[in-house]
Amino acid sequence: MTDRPSAATLRRLERSSGALATQAVARMDEELPWFRTMPADQRSWVTLVAQAGLASLVEWCRHPGRPPRLTGEVFGAAPRELVRVVALKQTVDLIKITVETLEDHVTSVAEPGDEEMLRLAVLQFSREVAFATAHVYASFAESRGAWDARLEALLVDALVRGERSEELAGRAAALGWSAMNPVTVVVGPAPEGIADPHGAVRRAARGLRSEVLVGVHADELVVVLGGHEDLPAVVTRVAEEFGPGPVVYGPVVDGLGRAGDSAAAALAGRRAARAWPEAPRPVTADALLPERALDGDPLARAALRDEVAGPLHAAGSGVLETVRAVLASGGNLEASARAIFVHPNTVRYRLKRAAELTGLSATDPRGGWTLQVALALAHLDRDRSLWE
Template sequence: MSNRPPTAATLRRLERASGALATQAVARMDDELDWFRAMPADQRSWVTLVAQAGIASLVEWCRNPGRPPKLTGEVFGAAPRELVRAVALKQTVDLIKVTVEVLEAHVDSVAEPGDEDALHLAVLQFSREVAFATAHVYASFAENRGAWDARLEALVVDALVRGEQSEELSGRAAALGWAAMTPVVVLVGTTPAVDDPHAAVRRAARSLRSEVLVGVHAEQLVVVLGGQEDLESVAARVAEEFGRGPVVVGPVVDGLGRAGDSAAAALAGWRAARAWPEAPRPVRADALLAERALDGDPLARTALQERVALPLHAAGGEVLETVRAVLASGGNLEASARAIFVHPNTVRYRLKRAAELTGLSATDPRGSWTLQVALALALLDRDRTLWN
């Protein structure tokens, strides 16, 4: 087979036939590739343009065999960048393969007599160059998309930390592949002393099939988890990738649009967690309501009033009196019964009622602590509440 380029006459014939060859290539794609038939009309027209540009670039390359082909701009520049999103790399390889097969099938009819081998060789060499150019386009797109996703992810997490709640936030997350409605929870802890804290967190979350967003704010590592019903298990696994110190889990909310609520609770819990040195890791933000309220978190103070103080007040004086007596006695039920002149079983019954209302046990160290803080704050706020 000769190494000489095709003659000028052959190239002119190829140039004149480029439109028809591109049309035949697209028709063959339509026959052989199911996914191509399902593409929208505008995307199919882009593929036709790319095929025509590829044949035109082959002609120009043959006319100047010493010039390095600029295929990224000449061929793939014929279609918008959105085509890279719409057509996967493997699918693009299939498109190139079909186009090359059509070119090779028509070499004998396009080439001048005696020029067939030269055109065959040119098509073979050019198809290799197109393959390299395709890999470059997709690699560049992946690199740019990765950088863009990282910036977008940082914007989303930063917005949550600042308490922003808007439709734009959900739109940004959707661009990162998040579902519109999915349970979401936010974790806050110390950033680990590693080169890439994002990578380990992502691996841990995705190993449990969870969606994840990661952001670093000074010494704080903020992680958003979603896409799983059992987010508690995911949070426990991801917490292992944080730095030393407490890891606080905000409440689970019903979508990214409300993730700011989870983030606010987790951040407040992280700031107050040092007041509970023995806290589990991770610890729920709601388990730190007392510490958060003492640290000045208005959300925690309101939660203690609504979840603890007011339900006890509404239950009647006997339940509240019993809780106070048990707290004052350090959890001694017999001493509490004597102090309020009732049987110990009555004390037990009233404590059970109080636990049903508040979720807290007056005989449990953490429960009694939270009850004491809630009742103390209620007395301080009684001029502004129903408390009297």
């Protein structure tokens, strides 16, 4: 800028900077409802930035050939936390009000004949401030994105390792998660030939308004979903973004503090899923209980004992005897009735009772298989309280 305000005008501007900044903040309070609700410390940060901006304008006018260092001179007056609490659009509104306040006082601040030059300097400087603002927010977004990615990777890794501490919820809160959201963990093959498998999964989950965390471990894609009333529907959509092979998701739990349970079940199901080639995709970890138990998963063995074998034994010898007879006959009810000397309707009634207790049908191939494994494992465990 070759034509600049006189030294006298700049001195008057410098002396008035404090009052002008105070008036600008007063206008912000009057015109911006969200600004009125800000805590006092954050409002004081805005005042500091306004004062620093006016001081930087004076220096810029005194040294027109020197490139302005606005990022440090202006925004360095406030802590970086201000960027976290004030959005970019809100910052633009603050700058606009500050510039308008200064323009309204050009006549009273400038020496006679300097009015247009000061007004032009304010307009040119406001453009430089706009560029500096964009730089500050872009730098913050870049550093925040890198930090969030590291925190997300640590969080998913902790779930994979079986960590179940309350710290998980705290880490997730830093990523914007609610503490008690329903959560499930999905595990499956990472897609091949895609540089960023995270992106497609995020878009799919957020398209259904679900919170999501993504991690890649070896060739496995681990996805944590939450904050949706129908998480199985979200899983079905997200599963489309995995590579070829089984996709398994764990039970829905109350929050990230228990997400380790869902992750453990999903990982165990993923390891055992190859034993059920016809499994649906995605498939629940609970649907893979027999395969998980055969693969040595103690959680699956305990679930089959407590949720299948135990209730059948507690229902009485008739129900258990009927289930065994139906399994032995390949699902033939008449043959089963003859084997245990009862009427076929009695067999049907007892099977209905068994289904109510376990959620499994002995005449269904998959249900029969699960019942067979559960009963066989119960015998192998030699639990005398159940069987002897």
